[in-house]
Amino acid sequence: MLFSYIARRILLMIPTLLITSALIFTVMELPPGDFFETYQAEMQAQGERADMSRVEFLKKEYHFDKPPWQRYFYWLWDFVRGDFGYSFEYQLPVRDVIGDRLLLTVVLSFLTIIFTWAIAFPIGIYSATHQYSWGDYGLTLFGLLGIAIPHFLLALIVMYFANIWFGLSIGGLMAPEYLNQPMSWEKMGSILKHIWLPVVLIGVTGTAGMIRAVRANLLDELEKQYVTTARAKGMPPGRALMKYPFRMSLNFFVSDIGSILPAVISGAEIVAIVLSLPTTGPLLIRALQAQDMYLAGSFLMFLAILTVIGVLISDLALAILDPRVRLQGGASK
Amino acid sequence: MNPLPKADQPLPHFVSAAPFDAHSVMRLTPEQEKAALASQWQLMWLKFKRHKLALWSGWFLIAVYFVAMFCEIFAPYGSQTRNTDFVRAPPQAVHLFHEGSFVGPFVYGYRQKLDVDTLRRNYEIDTAQVHRIRFFCHGEPYKFWGLFEASWRLICPAEDGVLFLMGTDRVGRDIFSRILYGARISLTIGILGVSVSFILGVVIGGLAGYYGGLFDTVTQRIIEVVQSLPHIPLWMALASIMPASWSPLLVYLGITVILGLMDWTGLARAVRSKLLSLREEDYVMAAQLMGAKTPRIVGRHLIPGFMSHLIAKATIAIPGMILGETALSFLGLGLRPPITSWGVMLNEAQNINVVALYPWLMLPAVPVILIIIAFNFLGDGLRDAADPYR
Numbered sequence: 001m002l003f004s005y006i007a008r009r010i011l012l013m014i015p016t017l018l019i020t021s022a023l024i025f026t027v028m029e030l031p032p033g034d035f036f037e038t039y040q041a042e043m044q045a046q047g048e049r050a051d052m053s054r055v056e057f058l059k060k061e062y063h064f065d066k067p068p069w070q071r072y073f074y075w076l077w078d079f080v081r082g083d084f085g086y087s088f089e090y091q092l093p094v095r096d097v098i099g100d101r102l103l104l105t106v107v108l109s110f111l112t113i114i115f116t117w118a119i120a121f122p123i124g125i126y127s128a129t130h131q132y133s134w135g136d137y138g139l140t141l142f143g144l145l146g147i148a149i150p151h152f153l154l155a156l157i158v159m160y161f162a163n164i165w166f167g168l169s170i171g172g173l174m175a176p177e178y179l180n181q182p183m184s185w186e187k188m189g190s191i192l193k194h195i196w197l198p199v200v201l202i203g204v205t206g207t208a209g210m211i212r213a214v215r216a217n218l219l220d221e222l223e224k225q226y227v228t229t230a231r232a233k234g235m236p237p238g239r240a241l242m243k244y245p246f247r248m249s250l251n252f253f254v255s256d257i258g259s260i261l262p263a264v265i266s267g268a269e270i271v272a273i274v275l276s277l278p279t280t281g282p283l284l285i286r287a288l289q290a291q292d293m294y295l296a297g298s299f300l301m302f303l304a305i306l307t308v309i310g311v312l313i314s315d316l317a318l319a320i321l322d323p324r325v326r327l328q329g330g331a332s333k
Numbered sequence: 334m335n336p337l338p339k340a341d342q343p344l345p346h347f348v349s350a351a352p353f354d355a356h357s358v359m360r361l362t363p364e365q366e367k368a369a370l371a372s373q374w375q376l377m378w379l380k381f382k383r384h385k386l387a388l389w390s391g392w393f394l395i396a397v398y399f400v401a402m403f404c405e406i407f408a409p410y411g412s413q414t415r416n417t418d419f420v421r422a423p424p425q426a427v428h429l430f431h432e433g434s435f436v437g438p439f440v441y442g443y444r445q446k447l448d449v450d451t452l453r454r455n456y457e458i459d460t461a462q463v464h465r466i467r468f469f470c471h472g473e474p475y476k477f478w479g480l481f482e483a484s485w486r487l488i489c490p491a492e493d494g495v496l497f498l499m500g501t502d503r504v505g506r507d508i509f510s511r512i513l514y515g516a517r518i519s520l521t522i523g524i525l526g527v528s529v530s531f532i533l534g535v536v537i538g539g540l541a542g543y544y545g546g547l548f549d550t551v552t553q554r555i556i557e558v559v560q561s562l563p564h565i566p567l568w569m570a571l572a573s574i575m576p577a578s579w580s581p582l583l584v585y586l587g588i589t590v591i592l593g594l595m596d597w598t599g600l601a602r603a604v605r606s607k608l609l610s611l612r613e614e615d616y617v618m619a620a621q622l623m624g625a626k627t628p629r630i631v632g633r634h635l636i637p638g639f640m641s642h643l644i645a646k647a648t649i650a651i652p653g654m655i656l657g658e659t660a661l662s663f664l665g666l667g668l669r670p671p672i673t674s675w676g677v678m679l680n681e682a683q684n685i686n687v688v689a690l691y692p693w694l695m696l697p698a699v700p701v702i703l704i705i706i707a708f709n710f711l712g713d714g715l716r717d718a719a720d721p722y723r
C-alpha cells in the first residue's frame with residue numbers, strides 16, 4: 001500500500017515539475033536581452049572588444065540561435081541527463097559553480113534550523129502554557145521584532161557591533177587570510193568562530209514565525225477535552241502536556257518540511273549578501289542580475305525538485321506521526 | 334395533620350394578586366438580547382474589542398494612514414528639498430528651556446567644522462542659536478495631492494533657522510519629512526498588493542472550489558508550483574522585466590502587481606478549502622431545497638461565511654508586502670528615487686559606514702517596524718474575532 005502510494009506520488013511529481021520548469025524558463029526568458037548582450041555592452045563600456053568568435057561559439061553551443069521553445073527542450077533534456085548547463089559569467093559548468101558553495105550552505109542552514117528549533121520550541125511552549133502573561137506578551141513582542149526589522153539592516157547593525165565587541169572581521173565566513181586556502185584545522189576553527197553570527201541572524205528572523213506557530217497549535221490542542229480528562233484522572237501536568245498535545249502540535253512542523261528542504265540549499269539570500277557569505281544565495285541573486293540563465297534556471301529547478309520531495313517526505317512523516325492521517329482516500333478536501 | 338386551612342379560610346402565607354408572567358424566567362436582559370440578535374459583523378466587533386492590543390493597533394494604523402494622507406501638511410519640508418548647507422546633519426533635539434527660562438519648543442542651531450583629515454563635515458550643537466519651532470504656519474509651498482497650491486503647514490522651522498528632527502541625508506533632505514512622504518507609498522503598496530492577491534485568490538480559489546474537476550486539479554498544481562519557488566528570485570526576475578523607460582508611477586504599480594502575484598496562492602487555497610467545506614453545510618442544503626439558485630447560494634450564503642476569515646488573512650499578508658518592498662529596494666530593483674518610500678530611503682543605509690558614522694539614516698526602519706507589528710496584532714485580533722468557535 002505504502003509502495004503504491006509513493007509510486008503514485010512520484011508519477012504526480014512529473015507534471016508538476018514540468019509546469020515548474022516551463023515557468024522557470026519563461027521567467028528567465030522574460031527580461032529583455034540575454035547574457036551575451038549584457039556581456040558585449042559591459043566589454044564595450046570598458047573600451048574592449050568582445051571576442052565575437054567566442055560569443056558566436058557559445059551561442060551556437062547553447063542553441064541561442066534557435067527559438068526559445070526549442071532551447072527550452074534542449075535545456076530540459078540536458079537537465080534530465082544530469083548536465084545542468086554552463087555558467088557564462090563564471091565560465092564553468094553550473095555543477096562546479098554551485099558545488100563549491102553547496103557544502104558551506106548546507107552546514108550553515110542546518111545549524112540555523114537547529115538553532116531556530118532550539119529557541120522556538122521552549123519559548124512557544126512557555127507562551128502557550130502561560131497565555132496572556134507578561135512573559136507571553138514579552139516573548140511575542142520579541143518574536144515580532146524578529147519579523148519586523150528588515151533583515152539587511154539587522155545584519156548590518158549586528159555585524160558592526162560584532163566587529164567592535166568581539167573583533168570579528170566584517171563579513172565573510174572566515175578570517176580573510178584563509179580565503180583561498182585549502183581546508184585545514186585552522187581554517188575550520190576560523191569558520192566556527194564566524195559562523196555563529198549568520199546562524200543567529202538568520203535564525204532570529206525565522207524564530208518569530210515558529211514561536212507563533214508552536215503557540216497557536218499548542219493552544220488549539222490544550223483546549224481539547226482529552227487534555228482535561230487526562231488532568232482530571234491525575235496525569236502530572238508535564239506529562240499531560242508533552243505526551244499528546246505537544247506531539248499533535250508537531251504535525252505543523254512536519255508538514256513544513258517541504259519548505260525547509262529548499263531553504264537549506266538556498267539560504268537567506270539577503271542576509272548572505274550583506275554578510276558576504278560564500279553561500280549559494282548571493283550566487284543565485286547575482287546570476288539573476290547578470291541574466292546568467294543556465295546557472296539561475298538550473299538552480300531554481302533544483303529548489304523546485306527539493307520542494308516537491310520535501311512535500312512528499314512531510315506527507316509520509318505525517319502519516320507515521322498521526323495515525324488519523326490516511327495515505328489513500330480519493331477526494332481530498 | 335393536614336397542613337391546608339379549611340375551605341373558606343385564607344391561606345396563612347402571602348400570595349401576590351398581581352398577574353403572573355410564566356415566561357419571565359426565560360426573558361433576556363437587554364445585553365443578552367443584543368448579543369443574541371447581533372449580526373455576524375456586530376459579533377465580530379464585540380469579540381474584536383476584547384483584544385486590547387489589536388484595538389490599539391487598529392487606532393494606531395488609522396492615525397498613521399491619516400498622517401500619510403495629509404503628509405504635506407504634517408511635514409516641515411518637501412520630500413525633495415535639498416538643504417545643501419546641511420549635508421548629513423545629525424538629528425536636533427527639541428528643547429523647552431533655554432538657560433533656565435521657558436522658551437517653548439525650540440532647537441539649537443548647528444556649528445560646522447570641516448575635518449581636514451577625513452574631509453567630513455562635523456556638526457556641533459551651537460547653544461547660542463535658538464530656533465523656535467513655529468506651529469500652524471506658512472512654510473515652503475507645496476502642491477497638495479498634486480492639485481492645489483498651498484503653503485500651510487503644521488510645523489515649520491524658525492524663519493532664519495532649520496529644523497531637522499531626524500537629521501538629513503547625503504544631499505541634505507530632511508529625513509523626518511521624507512519618512513512622512515514615504516509613508517504614503519510604503520503604506521499603500523501593502524494595501525494595493527493585497528488587493529491584487531485578494532481578487533486573484535478569491536476568483537481563482539472560488540472557481541476551483543466551486544467547479545472542482547479538471548480546473549481544480551490544474552489550479553492546485555499551479556499553486557504548488559508557485560509556492561515551491563523561492564520568493565526573492567521570482568520578484569527579481571519579474572521586476573527586471575519592467576522596462577527602464579517606465580515612469581516611477583508605473584514602476585510603483587508594477588511592483589504592487591508583482592508583490593500581489595506572488596501572494597495569491599495562500600488565499601486561493603483558503604477560499605477553495607472553505608468553499609468545499611461550507612458547500613456541505615446543512616444550511617446550503619436547506620437553501621437548495623427552498624429553490625435558491627447557485628449565484629444566490631454563493632453570494633448570499635457562502636461568501637459571507639468566510640469573508641471575515643479572508644479579511645483577517647489578508648491583513649496578516651500586508652506586512653510581508655511592506656517588507657518585500659524594502660527587500661526589493663535593497664537589491665536595487667524596487668521603486669526608483671524620485672518616488673520616496675521607506676525602502677528607497679533604507680537603500681541609502683545599506684553601508685557599514687552608515688552604522689558607524691550616520692546612524693540616523695537608518696531611522697526609516699522605525700516606522701517599518703512599528704507598522705508591521707501593528708498589522709500583526711490587528712491581524713491576530715481579526716482572526717480571533719472571525720473564528721466562530723471561540
